[in-house]
Amino acid sequence: MIDLHGSDLDDMIVAEKKQVASEYHNEAWADGISDGIEADILAETAMATAVTELVRHHGEAEVLDLLDALRRRVEYGEFRAVRSFQ
Known part of the structure; x- marks a missing residue:
């Protein structure tokens, strides 16, 4: 039996929602690109x-x-497509 505390369960729910939201954004992005809208x-x-x-x-x-x-x-370069770690 899995014993999850309330905050652990809440954190899991938020993480799942963020994953689904990301998938929605990726689909919308792909649709926009497909329709000829520039990425910027x-x-x-x-x-x-x-x-x-x-x-x-x-x-x-x-x-x-x-x-x-x-x-x-x-x-700090977190969002660079290609990051170099020094």
């Missing part, structure tokens, strides 16, 4: 939609903190 247009639109939703649900201050954290991750 898809990316900018996705980011604008995401930021709008985050501001609506969490407020501007919290989203600005998130964007600062994302900026640091970009600066």
Whole structure:
């Protein structure tokens, strides 16, 4: 018998939702590319939609903190297609 504490189960549910959301995004991305929409247009639109939703649900201050954290991750190279580890 599997004994999961409430928070463990909640974490698993969130992880599963994130996986499914990623699959939805990948499908939508592929559809957009297939329809001739450039990747940079898809990316900018996705980011604008995401930021709008985050501001609506969490407020501007919290989203600005998130964007600062994302900026640091970009600066550290986390999102590069090919990363070099030094």
